[in-house]
Amino acid sequence: MPADDRTPGVIDAIRTRSSKRAFLPTPVSREQVEAILQLAGLAPSGSNIQPWQVYVVSGTARDRLCDEVIQSASGDRSGHGREYDYYPNPWREPYLGRRRACGWGLYSLLGIVKGDREAGLRQELRNFTFFDAPVGLFFYIDRDLKQGSWLDYGMFIQTVMLAARGFGLHTCPQAAWADFHSIVTPLVGAPAEQMLVCGMALGYADPDAPVNAFRPERLPVTDFSRFQGFD
Numbered sequence: 001m002p003a004d005d006r007t008p009g010v011i012d013a014i015r016t017r018s019s020k021r022a023f024l025p026t027p028v029s030r031e032q033v034e035a036i037l038q039l040a041g042l043a044p045s046g047s048n049i050q051p052w053q054v055y056v057v058s059g060t061a062r063d064r065l066c067d068e069v070i071q072s073a074s075g076d077r078s079g080h081g082r083e084y085d086y087y088p089n090p091w092r093e094p095y096l097g098r099r100r101a102c103g104w105g106l107y108s109l110l111g112i113v114k115g116d117r118e119a120g121l122r123q124e125l126r127n128f129t130f131f132d133a134p135v136g137l138f139f140y141i142d143r144d145l146k147q148g149s150w151l152d153y154g155m156f157i158q159t160v161m162l163a164a165r166g167f168g169l170h171t172c173p174q175a176a177w178a179d180f181h182s183i184v185t186p187l188v189g190a191p192a193e194q195m196l197v198c199g200m201a202l203g204y205a206d207p208d209a210p211v212n213a214f215r216p217e218r219l220p221v222t223d224f225s226r227f228q229g230f231d
């Protein structure tokens with residue numbers, strides 16, 4: 001661990017990054033966000049095409065957007081949904097088991113018991129306040145770009161999250177926002193040719209919030225890697 005958690009080196013940035021779901025109201029400046037995005041722009045992309053388009057909201061723009069999406073998410077959701085498949089359909093093992101373990105791990109930290117749909121919905125709606133983070137990012141991609149560009153995009157988004165650690169900031173990537181692209185897109189001013197990939201909360205994590213201690217388990221390297229030629 002670094003002596004000072006605010007300025008981690010790269011390995012510490014990787015280790016200390018985790019999705020935070022409770023943020024302090026401490027403001028984050030435009031300069032900080034620009035510096036993070038400048039670093040993230042150094043991410044690699046096939047033929048250096050840099051397929052990312054980022055819309056950043058704070059202050060009243062953020063508040064208005066949150067209010068509108070919460071209103072829709074609290075009511076009838078027919079007509080909403082993301083424009084791309086994120087998950088397998090139908091779910092299958094081993095992914096289903098991992099997904100369940102993640103969900104129940106989070107809920108148990110939050111004191112949400114199985115079957116308490118209202119509490120589950122309340123927690124889901126917290127996505128749409130960016131978990132109280134002062135800054136929200138929306139990642140858009142030109143819809144005619146291909147799978148390779150989505151690969152590039154993942155690298156960009158991870159670089160945003162690691163760069164944020166360099167400023168003592170934390171993040172939560174949020175696919176939840178993509179379900180409400182029809183509300184988000186006109187509010188951020190993205191053109192119709194662009195598709196919302198996901199949102200992200202950016203801010204200072206609340207160190208006292210129990211939910212921020214959530215660290216879902218990872219597989220050991222030997223479960224997902226095969227080595228050859230090493231003696």
Ligand SMILES: Cc1cc2nc3c(=O)[nH]c(=O)nc-3n(C[C@H](O)[C@H](O)[C@H](O)COP(=O)(O)O)c2cc1C
Binds near residue numbers: 018174
């Ligand atoms: C693209 C992407 C979308 C995600 N969407 C959400 C989301 O909508 N809400 C949420 O609470 N967490 C979301 N997560 C966070 C994952 O649950 C989290 O990354 C995973 O459980 C591993 O935990 P860690 O990020 O703390 O290491 C998302 C993560 C990724 C990479």
